Amino acid sequence: GDSVIxxxxxVTLSENDFLFINCTYSTTGYPTLFWYVQYSGEGPQLxxxxxxxxxxxxxxxxxxxxxxxxxxFHLQKTSVQEIDSAVYYCAMRERGNSGTYQRFGTGTKxxxxx
Amino acid sequence: EAAVTQSPRNKVAVTGGKxxxxxxxxxxxxxxxxxxxxxxxxxxxxxxxxxxxxxEKGDIPDGYKASRPSQENFSLILELATPSQTSVYFxxxxxxxxxxxxxxxxxxxxxxxx
Numbered sequence: 525g526d527s528v529i530x531x532x533x534x535v536t537l538s539e540n541d542f543l544f545i546n547c548t549y550s551t552t553g554y555p556t557l558f559w560y561v562q563y564s565g566e567g568p569q570l571x572x573x574x575x576x577x578x579x580x581x582x583x584x585x586x587x588x589x590x591x592x593x594x595x596x597f598h599l600q601k602t603s604v605q606e607i608d609s610a611v612y613y614c615a616m617r618e619r620g621n622s623g624t625y626q627r628f629g630t631g632t633k634x635x636x637x638x
Numbered sequence: 639e640a641a642v643t644q645s646p647r648n649k650v651a652v653t654g655g656k657x658x659x660x661x662x663x664x665x666x667x668x669x670x671x672x673x674x675x676x677x678x679x680x681x682x683x684x685x686x687x688x689x690x691x692x693x694e695k696g697d698i699p700d701g702y703k704a705s706r707p708s709q710e711n712f713s714l715i716l717e718l719a720t721p722s723q724t725s726v727y728f729x730x731x732x733x734x735x736x737x738x739x740x741x742x743x744x745x746x747x748x749x750x751x752x
Contacts, residue, residue: 567744620694629680631680
């Protein structure tokens, strides 16, 4: 079946380190892909999205490239800050019976230490 | 700013009891969703709705019912709560006429079934 895979459960970095969170997906075609961020005590919120294969999305210094060859949508940031500490979810648009919904990965918890 | 409000924020229930989680959105969005969040599983879709009067099963609907009496309200019902339903539940809304659809989440309901 369709799936969104995030292999990293937790990542710990120091401030100004480079961030790389991997995400791969399995489905037919080229679905819209999303990254959501969840800060402590809040619900997830959209960070960025990309609709077309081989395109790039960016927001707040984060960047992700849709690679249809490797079916991946990894999230990167050049220099993380303590305020970036959060859980990051990769998600994929899916078709339901009468419309669409989003399938999420298992999430990656990022901890940035000063 | 889009607003999704969940109630209650915290709930303790007894095994076998009935639990109703409520969600209200003021975004005038057609689509609404219920997800549960568990460590190691991420966000999993339970039920969703494309408009008043409609509900669809998600990936893990067993043990849950949903009700969408109006555009604004979407409830999740546990008729016979079990300890395995202890989790954090998130409601989200989305505009089906916006492509791609961005989801707006509530702050979550933490449910403990004893």
